[in-house]
Amino acid sequence: MSAVEIIDLNQIEKENAKQNVCAYARVSTTKELQATSLALQVETYTKLITEKPEWNFSGVFYDVGKSGTDTKHRTQFNQMIELAKAGGIDLIITKSISRFTRNTVDCLKIIQDLKRHKVEVWFEKENISSFDPKVELTMTIYASVAEEESKINSENTLWGVKKRFEDGVVPMVTSKVLGYKRDKDNNIIVDDKEAKIVRKIFNLYARGYSLYYIAEKLNEAGHKTKYKNLPYKKGAVRGILINEKYTGNALLQKSKRKKVGSRIGEKNQQTHPKYYVENSHPKIITKALWDKVHAIRNQRMMKYNHTTDIVKLKEQAKHKSIYSGFVQCGVCDKNYHFKVNNKKEKWATETLICASNREKKTCENDALFVKTFENQLLSHINDMIKNKYEFLNTLHEVLVSHPEIRKLNIDNHTLEDKLDEVNEHIKSLVSIDSEFEVKVLEELKERKASIETALTGNRNKLLTSHNVETKLKQYKLLLKDYKKPISSLSDFPFKAFFDKAIVYSRDRLEFILNPFNTDEDKITYSFPELMTYYTIRKTTHQSISKVICI
Template sequence: MPQVQVIQPIQQQPKRLRVAAYARVSSDSEDQLNSLAVQVDYYTHLIQENPNWEFAGIYTDEGITGTSTKRREQFNRLMDDCRAGLIDRVLVKSASRFARNTADALSSVRELKSLGVTVAFEKEGFDTETSNGEMLLSIICAVAQEESLSISQNMKWGIHKRMRTGNYITNATPFGYTQINHQLVPEKNNAMIVNDIFKSYLSGMSINEIAEHLNTIYPKENSKWNPRTIHAILRNEKYIGDSLYQKTYTTDSLPLKRYLNTGQRSKYYAMETHEGIISKTDYEKVQNLLAKKSITGEIDRTCVFSKKIYCSICGAICSRKGPPTQGFVWCCRTHLQSKALCLLKSIREDELQQAFLSIYNRLQCNQKTILEPLVDDLLGLRHLQEQKYKKRLALGEDIQHLAKQKHNLTRIHTLGYIEEPQFIERSAAIEQQIRERKQQLSRNDMSNTSEKILQKTRLIQKKLSSTPPLELFDESVFKELVKKVLISNTAIQFELINGMKLSESRAAT
């Protein structure tokens, strides 16, 4: 008989799992923050002391509800790192810390499973690597979701009761006030500004003029006064010492969203809840004046060029200046502060209108040579994106299949059906394949930018085809097509909604 020599496989050490932890507290109270610090310390030591684990970081959200993932910055960063193939396993204290919204929880867990990332829930004693993990998670998250909604309903009931009795204490402090022992008290300097706003409006100044006046006399450190803020101050009943409760409301079901209360819920008007800043007579005069201007359409009508005209020299936004009788001009705000800081010359509004007419009519005549080739290129790019999407789907399925193989291999090894050397070799090979698929996923990252450009280019084509050449400036056409206008001393550049930039020379001055 021939002699057979057994050549043992090379024993490779299995790759250390890259393990991260996620912690969340729903409020920023001292007790909750202490709890968060304890969780961070616990998981940091737990991961770093395990020789088979590699520390991949701790992700924490403070004072954020678990009913939605939108505002959970660290949770979303954790998901992004998992998509990038930087994490193999996630530890969480409990399912309620992961999410109180069943749909969000299952969606996130399924995506992580498709990426080959498992999630372990310590309190409940299970992880998503097991076959019944997802079923248990859905049950636990459903209970947590109902518990969260129940707490929300109880809190709403208590708040509404305090509103009806006039004992509700708002967390919001209006400009001009400070809170002392949960009571609104006028703050001397800012109360003077509030008085100035009301007197200026009663004297005949417009809301825009008041905003510009305040930016000159009472400039803010990190922001500017704007017409919307002035309008809100003029409408706020708290400046006469009264309080209107439940101006907004939150929905009763997930996802919890806040809306302006325009009659969907009861409102509660409490009189003399604190010291006023403005007399009730002046306040009533202002409300009557606002109502009249609103009816006649005189209340600070926004120009179609507002927030679209920018200086190409310093990048500042341009402001509209001058009386209507002499024609408006647009000036760089930096230039208005100091001519030495920016040398941009003002531009007449009628020149902007004529420049747009020229650009529009020229584009309409030449859309076959300008827009159609662009659309063809974008359609080709869409085809490449579709191929890339199919490849990503295939890679995701491969990762999920390999993750199942790894799980089955671990089970049969635990049951003693496979020897240690074979388990190590096969496990290392599967992990290597998973890593390669994840790297390919990160290289084939999808972007819908080209699709948005294509859609907006077609909107431009549709508008150009349905509108005759313009003889007069059309505000609606400008608003639909133009995203931004850059002004220099020699040219006017229009950036269209699809990112295309077209320039027109400025008139010589």
């Protein structure tokens, strides 16, 4: 007699009714105490959600060192909201409204947006749900209080800063300023080794060399920036040249916050008083060298930008090319810049040129016609639209077997084995008779807690920032509304889809997918190459490009 499978319909219905639940935590500083608090929150929420049989654990999203007054730079918060709107989360648990957001307008807007997608937010401290009919009134009151508290804290901090400025106290963070350090009494002193680099930068500029040239010379000599220990670029050199502190004087309150509670700074255009403190600390360069450098700098600004007004320069910078920061040189690793040749003529041509070649050709890579670049990128986008399901299926396989995911899974298995081993040791200590055995047990419990914390962190990563299904869903959503080929890049969010484009030559380009934001450019998978054609002086050339997943 054949076996009969009994299907429990109630159990199936119960399984289908499970809610996808996640938690959100935030700490506004990276201090050790708050880091400990965050680890505890992650552990507590993980335990809370996994213990509920009617809930599917969707991870604990968290942001470190981010203010609650703005959601723009809170990466995990925004990722969580996008996942919720895509249907991946049904319920978000958070400690309080102030942890979620301190901005009333943002809070209400996000809550209303989530409600439209049938996503609930539960605030533990206030004991309210976003599905409560009276929630908007209640949240307006709570969020307004949190926002006002943030403003008061900001105003108190601002008053303290202003008072120190008035007293001539120079707030130099020597860990970020090349050439200076502090002695054992916390006084600012010159770091002789770093000061040589500072003098070299000023002297080279005074002799007429460009920012690019100076950066290259510093990199050739093996020097790195003091802050973050990175290779020198044009911006880092400029930052040193405009820092008046190298003359031994300090101009205070050069910048200000856009508004109370905001983390965004802007140049102080005489709206707040500035304070000039003379001989506040040892100098590295002479005032004469400073004056010479800035006379040259103003001449160059007038030549290339036709103004030395910082406000006008910033206004010009707003009109950036859509390729800004997206196209990278595969030879020297610098960005490609947008340029228009013969701007005022009817035969004006738009080109992309390596930053190393803006003043004189120092990089062997080619300039690229914008139209050629667009055709290559469009061909890949349209190929993805045409073969959407094939592309997404391949991408899913690539993501599942991605080195980042494999490493996390291997680490988890290792940690699980270690945890089993520790638990066995703990069980073996049936009777604790001696002081030594008590000490051994305490050490084992500490080790167990450490392993569990690491394991929770890794599992949480696989559910949040390294969630394969979430990443795939993001790519699906970007392709979802496109049924036919597009004719312009402005019709497609290519910067949200691709991490960057790398130009190895005019005839060889790569478009990079970086789903897990890895720092290494190690190729995980190459999609099929495509060939496009372009014409230079009536001669047709072919270019090969491909999409790479790293």
